[in-house]
Amino acid sequence: MDVTLWDLVDIIIVGYLLFQIYKLLKGSLGFNIFLGLVFVYILWWLVSALGMPLLSSILGQFVSVGMIALLILFQPEVRRFLLFLGQGYLQGQLIERLLGKKSGAQEDAQIELIIREITRATEEMAQEKTGALILINTGASLDGYYSSGVMLGAKISSQLLLSIFNKYSPLHDGATIISGQEVIAASCVLPVSDRPGIPQSLGLRHRAAIGITEETPVLAFIVSEETGHISYARQGNIQRNISAEDMHKLLRRVLR
Numbered sequence: 001m002d003v004t005l006w007d008l009v010d011i012i013i014v015g016y017l018l019f020q021i022y023k024l025l026k027g028s029l030g031f032n033i034f035l036g037l038v039f040v041y042i043l044w045w046l047v048s049a050l051g052m053p054l055l056s057s058i059l060g061q062f063v064s065v066g067m068i069a070l071l072i073l074f075q076p077e078v079r080r081f082l083l084f085l086g087q088g089y090l091q092g093q094l095i096e097r098l099l100g101k102k103s104g105a106q107e108d109a110q111i112e113l114i115i116r117e118i119t120r121a122t123e124e125m126a127q128e129k130t131g132a133l134i135l136i137n138t139g140a141s142l143d144g145y146y147s148s149g150v151m152l153g154a155k156i157s158s159q160l161l162l163s164i165f166n167k168y169s170p171l172h173d174g175a176t177i178i179s180g181q182e183v184i185a186a187s188c189v190l191p192v193s194d195r196p197g198i199p200q201s202l203g204l205r206h207r208a209a210i211g212i213t214e215e216t217p218v219l220a221f222i223v224s225e226e227t228g229h230i231s232y233a234r235q236g237n238i239q240r241n242i243s244a245e246d247m248h249k250l251l252r253r254v255l256r
């Protein structure tokens with residue numbers, strides 16, 4: 001049998017897609033369903049090869065409606081995957097990476113200033129146990145979420161962020177979204193993740209951070225009102241209790 005270059009490309013693409021499906025379903029109930037479907041498929045293939053017509057035709061019924069069943073069972077995951085593809089992930093990150101980010105010395109200094117302001121405010125809120133949820137948009141289209149909050153279009157500063165999340169401020173509830181060099185909106189309502197693997201101790205603020213990062217390529221920082229811990233969520237995963245230094249490094253990696 002001849003193995004061509006296209007066979008290799010084919011295998012690499014299928015491998016990549018399977019890995020993405022694994023990443024998407026990891027830790028969810030959907031992963032067990034997916035394993036169940038793979039098991040049914042292997043069983044059907046086995047009984048067909050062994051020549052067991054009755055069992056093979058019963059299992060064959062499942063397999064023949066497989067694609068439709070997959071779309072119904074995994075509707076939220078398929079939606080999330082398509083959103084991820086469409087929402088600036090490719091435009092914003094991949095293309096930028098391919099073309100190389102343009103970053104002059106002046107721009108670098110500006111970004112460093114922004115990072116310092118965000119980190120300073122977050123650190124102060126953590127010390128004072130002021131709850132906060134800050135999204136850093138790295139190229140997604142978040143128009144639908146802006147409209148759920150209050151548009152600001154203001155220059156980023158630690159004072160502004162501290163004012164927004166001050167518990168007496170009318171803007172402190174919900175998420176504040178930062179894009180480029182501006183605080184675009186505050187008090188935004190985000191989708192709350194319903195993934196079963198999330199620890200019970202995490203409430204709505206943390207679940208909203210996980211939820212939005214499942215659907216869009218944004219970075220979400222959370223300050224817990226209860227513990228004063230800083231956490232971040234990215235691609236649906238949460239990293240808890242990070243230091244201000246970790247936060248600074250992460251922002252540098254993402255924004256530069």
Ligand SMILES: Nc1ncnc2c1ncn2[C@@H]1O[C@H](COP(=O)(O)OP(=O)(O)OP(=O)(O)O)[C@@H](O)[C@H]1O
Nearest residue numbers: 131173174175189190203204205206208224225226
């Ligand atoms: N869908 C949502 N989108 C954005 N923000 C939300 C959403 N739901 C709740 N919040 C924010 O989370 C706050 C409630 O947080 P809650 O105490 O339930 O979460 P938590 O994860 O336990 O955080 P903490 O550790 O700060 O208590 C609300 O006051 C609101 O500001």
